[in-house]
Amino acid sequence: MDVSPNITELERKIAEVRILQRVSADINSTLDLDEICDIALRTMDELFAFHHANILILEPDNTTLRVIASRGYENQAVGGRVAVGTGVIGVVAQKRRMMHVSNLGQQRAYAAAQRREMEKSGRQAQLGDTIPVPGLPNAESQIAIPLIIRDDLIGVFSIESPVPRSFGDHDRDLVTIVANQIASAIHNARLYEERRVAAAALQEANASLEARVAERTAALERELRVAQALLKEARSRVEGPLLGDSAVASGLRETVARQARAVAPLLLTGPAGSGKEAVARAVHDASGRSGAFIFVSCAELNTHESLFANRFELASGGTVFLDGVHDLPPEVQRVLHVTLEEGQRRFLRGESSVPDVRVLASTTHDLREPPPGGFLPLFQLLAANRVMVAPLIDRREDIPALVDHFVRQHARRLGKVIDRVSPDSMRRLEAYTWPGNIRELKTVLERAVLVCKSTVLEVEGEQLNEALAVGSYRLVSPLGSGGMGEIWLATHRFLVRPAAVKLIRHDVAPGAAREQLVRRFEREAHVTAGLRSPHTVQLYDFGVNDTGSFYYVMEYLDGLDLHRLVTRFGPQAAERVITLMRQACRSLAEAHERGLVHRDIKPANLFVTRLGTEFDYLKVLDFGVVKEQQSSQDATMLSNQGMVQGTPAFMPPEIVMGEARIDGRADLYSLACAAYWALTAHTIFDATTPAQMLLQHVQARPIPPSKRSELSIPRQLETILMTCLEKDPANRPASALQLDQQLAQVRCEAAWTNERAREWWETHAPELLAGSS
């Protein structure tokens, strides 16, 4: 028995299986349409002696098929088109069934004969055009298979031969297998392409989102610049402090001249209100530097990035004045020190002729001992070139010159004619101790000019003593200044208890900007006054000063805000943070219930104080940017169109994006950011510009706090915080009360008790324990 035909048959079958296995692997290894077609057609070469093959794709209009790959044709078939329903391929696409024809020529000849008869018998009208189809013109055998994936027709795979009956059943099976591979591979390639396009669209959407956020931040930065410009303008009118014939005054003028062209950083020391800013300004003006004079209130900085990237950038070619440099966070002081040192070294080596930014700094601290939390090397560096700006009492002989200057200034502004100051008044002015120094002098004179009814200015004793009277309170010493106003320590006329008085900044020029600030001030007072929670700073009184300044009187709090606390003492224990957060929740719960959103919750507004025998008592401050949930009319009037209110590092995404409907859950987000800060001493995102920070609030996922703190953070707490940090308010706790309840459930290694709190204060900040004195 001759077995050779069987063996040959077997070998052929094995070869076929191998080819099919390989095509399956190859075709699924690529997502490129051209490669897929190439693999399929090469396989046709290997399986069949005849290798005319076409792959057609259904066009998006679903009525045409187009050849995307072909093999074995003399003339290029790619690009050829056939309508669905025409020819073997078109009918296969239409009916979605395979077709196997073996005698095309014969059938076509037959049809041609019929057509001729039609024409001969005068029936041309019934005839349509003969339509050429892509492929072999003399095709006899053809197998056409629809490429279908999940009920969708993708195209048609066709092989042809000029010889009748070229393909048998077995061939049909092989072609079907390959066709299925092609369909599947094309489908995958398409899905991949769709996803790539979708990803590109997403990227584009992201880019446009980033552009939107950048736009919003540009608005924020514009506001910053406007405010600074206003300040600049205001401060240009402070040449006063350099006037006078006293040794102090001439000493200051010499200092200015000497320091103007110097390059080393300059530290100005002296009490509040003595005129340090004026001196700094004068130094800048005399320096001839082309860039701007940028005033930096160090108490309000968060990260060194924002210090350098922003303010130094703005000050490029000019001067940066760090007011209250002792208030910089320790790591910022460190970085500043390194930068200044490096700059000095380069200058000494002759690498740069003059530093790009001149650094001037001020501090009210006595430099005989370093300020608490201060980075010693920085102060040593700064102290190397320092000038003391003496208190006013040390330069009494300048008072007449100063009075003259300020009176004329105020009179001009208030539209009065004042020839002189009465001698009695001048004597009084010269004798007064001026605890508030030049600033106080200026205030007193402004008030006197305002009430003056003649051309001779009078300053009564009471006016002097009460110059700093605000309602029933007397201003004692300045505590600090913020974006809106100054805060003074004050005492009640009759009662012993101290208070904190917030005044609107006097040197903002009257006009639209000031009007707006006044309205904000009023709003804050109204809102805060209505709140009763013991964890909300208590408002005692508010009103209008004689000079038209708005003030309000709050309880004086001895302690530290959370910003300073963490800045000085590092990340706090989780149980302590929970205790503080829960108190903040209770304050916010009341506000939210009244339809009020704080909108500016941040560590600086969370004040940790001692109340009687309770330590670590938290009070929420500064409802100044509060927005009423219900009526948005007023709120939008106050916040300018498109301006973003709030602090970038703690701003919830919905406020970043300027959503119309903001509710209490925005405060929960900010509170979580503050808690994050307290637990890790890091802001939830790192950024070099406000725009970057804002964008991350909208887009980025924060790193869990446990990964950024050496202290242990209970899982439960972390989960709660991350929930508060959800982008969609709907995914956060529904209310401050709910958050409070969730926090109450967190189990910590040790509870934060009043005892522990007291111990902490006694150890770390005993000076703040003195309380009201």
Add this chain to the structure above:
Amino acid sequence: MVTCSADGKPNTTVISQVYYVDETHVALSFQFFSKTIRNVRENPRAFVCVFDIAGQAHWALQLQFERSETTGPVFDAMDMQIEAIASMTGMSGIFKLRAADIYRVLSVERVQHPPWT
């Protein structure tokens, strides 16, 4: 194809296509009423001869008409072929398939042509 009427008159015609259905059936297209169609409905016996030029032979089939189908896979496949050709030659719908006539194959004989001398 040769058919025969009930009254004994044969009819010979040339057809273009015989469709394979399965091992025991073939199908012929019914596109318009012809003598052939009328004949097999009177007298179901039919004779078909298929020429294999390359094979130098012919196949003689004895058939018996079984039924006429107007739907189903056989009809669809025949319809597709007819339509495919018609659409290319501008004759769509003119000689539309009306039915697929299914015949049982009673016998098949392959006759090799003797070589020509």
Add this chain to the structure above:
Amino acid sequence: MIPGKLVRFLEQYANVAYAGIRDRDLVPFGHRVCGWHVGADQRTMSILVPEEFRERLVDALLHNRELAVTVEEFPSHETYQFKGQYLHHRVAQSEDSEIVERVRRRFVKSLRPLYPEAPVDVLNAFVSPPAVVIEFEVLEIFLQTPGPGAGTRLVPPIES
């Protein structure tokens, strides 16, 4: 009776023909014929039939005399069917072979474009040598060219 045009078709163009018969049980049968020839009176026609068909054909005709012959020009598919009654038959002679030869040449020529590579012997083998000649009276002629007119009786003309 057979129009001149058809005579010309038969003698000059047609290159393939088939004859159909039926037996006593009305079972039809058919076979290729290798040649044909119109009678001088144009009322009869003869077909030249190869050996493998001879017996069956003659049997049937002797039984019922019914004959239907279809003649075609390939590849144009111009086709006519001639129906009639058997008259008589005789053994094929040499002049019959000449007729077959002419048919063969025409047939092979028509096939060439389709099978350019096929050896001529293969093509020639399709037209077998004649064994018997059947003469019959043509009673009806039908147009069978595929098209709208297929099946129309030409002779005798259809009365309107």
